[in-house]
Amino acid sequence: MTVILSVRGLKKYFDVTEGWWKKEKQYLKAVDHISFDVNHGETLGIVGESGCGKSTTGNLIMQLLEKTEGEIIFQGVDLSTLSKQQLRKKRAEMQMIFQDPFSSLNPRMKVFDIIAEPLLTHLNLSSEKLKEEVLSLMDQVGLDRSYIHRYPHEFSGGQRQRIGIARAIALQPKLIICDEPVSALDVSIQSQILNLMSKLQKELRLTFIFIAHGLPAVKYISDKIAVMYLGKIVELTTKEKLFSKPLHPYTEGLLSAVPLPDPMLRNKKDGVILEGDIPSPTNIPSGCRFHPRCPHAQEKCKNEEPTFIAHEEEHYVACHFPLKEGVGVLEK
Amino acid sequence: MGRESLLEVRNLKTYFYTEDGVIPSVDGVSFTIKKGETVAVVGESGSGKSVTSLSIMGLLDAAGKIESGTIIFEGNDITKLSKKDRRKLRGNEMAMIFQEPLTSLNPLFTVGNQISEAIKIHQKVDKKEAKKRSIEILKKVGIARAEKVYHSYPHLLSGGMRQRVMIAIALSCNPKLLIADEPTTALDVTIQAQILQLMKELIKDKQTSILFITHDLGVVAEMADQVIVMYAGQVVEYTDVFTLFKEAAHPYTKSLLASTPKIHEQTEKLQVIEGTVPNPNAMPSGCRFHTRCPYVMEKCMNNEPVLTNIHTRHQVKCWLYEEEG
Numbered sequence: 176m177t178v179i180l181s182v183r184g185l186k187k188y189f190d191v192t193e194g195w196w197k198k199e200k201q202y203l204k205a206v207d208h209i210s211f212d213v214n215h216g217e218t219l220g221i222v223g224e225s226g227c228g229k230s231t232t233g234n235l236i237m238q239l240l241e242k243t244e245g246e247i248i249f250q251g252v253d254l255s256t257l258s259k260q261q262l263r264k265k266r267a268e269m270q271m272i273f274q275d276p277f278s279s280l281n282p283r284m285k286v287f288d289i290i291a292e293p294l295l296t297h298l299n300l301s302s303e304k305l306k307e308e309v310l311s312l313m314d315q316v317g318l319d320r321s322y323i324h325r326y327p328h329e330f331s332g333g334q335r336q337r338i339g340i341a342r343a344i345a346l347q348p349k350l351i352i353c354d355e356p357v358s359a360l361d362v363s364i365q366s367q368i369l370n371l372m373s374k375l376q377k378e379l380r381l382t383f384i385f386i387a388h389g390l391p392a393v394k395y396i397s398d399k400i401a402v403m404y405l406g407k408i409v410e411l412t413t414k415e416k417l418f419s420k421p422l423h424p425y426t427e428g429l430l431s432a433v434p435l436p437d438p439m440l441r442n443k444k445d446g447v448i449l450e451g452d453i454p455s456p457t458n459i460p461s462g463c464r465f466h467p468r469c470p471h472a473q474e475k476c477k478n479e480e481p482t483f484i485a486h487e488e489e490h491y492v493a494c495h496f497p498l499k500e501g502v503g504v505l506e507k
Numbered sequence: 508m509g510r511e512s513l514l515e516v517r518n519l520k521t522y523f524y525t526e527d528g529v530i531p532s533v534d535g536v537s538f539t540i541k542k543g544e545t546v547a548v549v550g551e552s553g554s555g556k557s558v559t560s561l562s563i564m565g566l567l568d569a570a571g572k573i574e575s576g577t578i579i580f581e582g583n584d585i586t587k588l589s590k591k592d593r594r595k596l597r598g599n600e601m602a603m604i605f606q607e608p609l610t611s612l613n614p615l616f617t618v619g620n621q622i623s624e625a626i627k628i629h630q631k632v633d634k635k636e637a638k639k640r641s642i643e644i645l646k647k648v649g650i651a652r653a654e655k656v657y658h659s660y661p662h663l664l665s666g667g668m669r670q671r672v673m674i675a676i677a678l679s680c681n682p683k684l685l686i687a688d689e690p691t692t693a694l695d696v697t698i699q700a701q702i703l704q705l706m707k708e709l710i711k712d713k714q715t716s717i718l719f720i721t722h723d724l725g726v727v728a729e730m731a732d733q734v735i736v737m738y739a740g741q742v743v744e745y746t747d748v749f750t751l752f753k754e755a756a757h758p759y760t761k762s763l764l765a766s767t768p769k770i771h772e773q774t775e776k777l778q779v780i781e782g783t784v785p786n787p788n789a790m791p792s793g794c795r796f797h798t799r800c801p802y803v804m805e806k807c808m809n810n811e812p813v814l815t816n817i818h819t820r821h822q823v824k825c826w827l828y829e830e831e832g
Contacts, residue, residue, distance in 0.1 A: 224695035334783075362551060435770070
């Protein structure tokens with residue numbers, strides 16, 4: 176398998192210094208030195224709670240935000256070395272699907288215009304060819320052809336998300352970043368969209384980065400999963416390993432916090448309930464940033480930041496004392 | 508299970524009168540909540556689950572009206588009460604917590620102000636006593652620095668803390684019934700676990716009955732005793748939580764369970780419910796689920812099935828089970 180995207184030491188600090196006279200700058204460390212690879216044709220899930228930097232990571236890869244430091248290498252090219260024009264061309268190969276299908280579609284554009292826009296920008300098609308292309312995209316995502324002249328407000332959330340997907344796949348991209356694509360949808364609609372996405376992935380050999388806070392959806396669609404906490408990746412491995420034997424105490428806590436749809440398991444879960452709130456990314460705890468909430472925290476964790484290393488093959492973790500008997504939820 | 512019933516909803520119909528015509532948001536809903544029991548209402552958007560809870564609380568806006576049916580709370584039909592009597596009931600006997608704690612707390616008043624207000628109005632105590640009780644209750648919902656939080660404004664608190672404050676306000680007058688409308692949907696999953704844990708402890712302590720509105724089947728499995736599944740304003744299945752997850756009978760419930768991704772099982776392909784929830788302006792004839800049902804029959808298209816017992820305490824509204832009933 177070939178690596179399609181490599182992220183190395185990526186950082187994004189937002190300057191949040193208040194007042195004119197303060198000498199010391201204050202930063203919100205949204206993404207704080209993360210590295211990972213994504214292979215062609217696979218799905219990397221990025222999970223974490225609010226403020227962990229998962230959406231910022233997506234926006235940085237898409238070049239919608241300027242990074243503070245680090246490298247984003249897409250198909251062997253460091254994106255920051257490209258000129259504006261070159262980047263524009265490259266962008267055709269990476270697309271994004273957003274969370275809120277209500278605000279990510281222009282209410283004044285018809286379905287045809289929304290889906291045709293990327294084609295018009297990047298390709299030079301005759302008007303018949305363009306219409307043909309748009310119709311075939313609508314077929315692919317399961318939108319009825321008769322909807323072509325309708326406006327977004329006439330559609331339900333699930334159908335709007337289909338329009339967003341059609342727009343994203345229009346230029347036959349290699350990589351699609353999906354930022355919470357199903358979070359705003361009803362359960363029965365979520366499964367429709369998830370199935371559509373995995374169908375398209377197979378047909379078009381797409382690579383996905385699937386960003387979400389909902390573990391069940393991430394687990395369904397991903398091959399590998401990165402768990403983020405306060406701007407750092409704390410654990411990265413295949414979904415089987417992550418869900419059956421987590422190494423990081425945060426991952427374990429996150430897994431045990433998800434209510435399982437089976438009342439028989441109600442009191443049998445031996446996981447831990449994490450205490451406390453998620454700290455603010457402007458005021459990150461010293462040492463391991465998870466230590467104030469960690470049930471296994473020791474002296475070392477307060478002072479020394481753990482490095483992100485391979486604990487075993489394909490299983491990376493940033494923890495001084497990785498769990499020996501991590502409690503997962505998946506029975507083998 | 509010989510517990511006394513606290514709330515009985517009988518054939519409740521709540522309609523909204525809008526410019527586009529009459530919308531039957533809740534159309535003939537019946538259920539019972541016993542003392543100390545948690546009843547969950549599950550459904551997708553537009554299923555009428557929130558309107559059901561607002562009808563019980565008496566918090567419908569001007570366009571909404573209870574058309575018919577009765578809501579019997581401790582033996583009295585509360586739909587017949589005057590506004591004033593209704594208000595007395597709210598807060599004292601029944602309380603509600605909402606999905607978004609930031610919009611349900613007043614940003615201009617301190618947390619303490621808002622909790623002690625409820626206590627002063629309903630328990631007729633002076634300021635000092637109200638403050639004392641407020642701090643006590645803040646401690647009870649797991650807020651460590653209760654004195655400090657008492658003097659804070661809502662925007663200074665995190666989402667989880669705000670929801671704890673909302674629970675504190677709701678429980679300040681020891682209500683017999685707590686209506687929780689998606690109380691954890693806006694929270695992060697580790698914070699959700701804390702709040703659910705807290706609610707469980709409170710139920711155990713006080714024997715509070717809870718009507719728990721949610722779309723998350725995981726939360727239902729974690730919290731509920733009885734479950735009501737709603738679709739397009741009607742109850743389609745009504746049974747205890749164990750039966751529901753083991754032997755769901757209605758095609759809608761079955762598909763809902765099968766289309767939920769599960770983290771504790773390997774899933775190759777998710778089952779899908781085709782189509783979307785029908786528009787309340789244009790409800791399908793016959794069984795309202797027939798347009799999306801994989802087992803649809805001739806009969807379903809024109810005749811509406813009735814909610815029938817297929818076993819003791821297991822009601823289903825579906826033609827598939829009609830003969831056995």
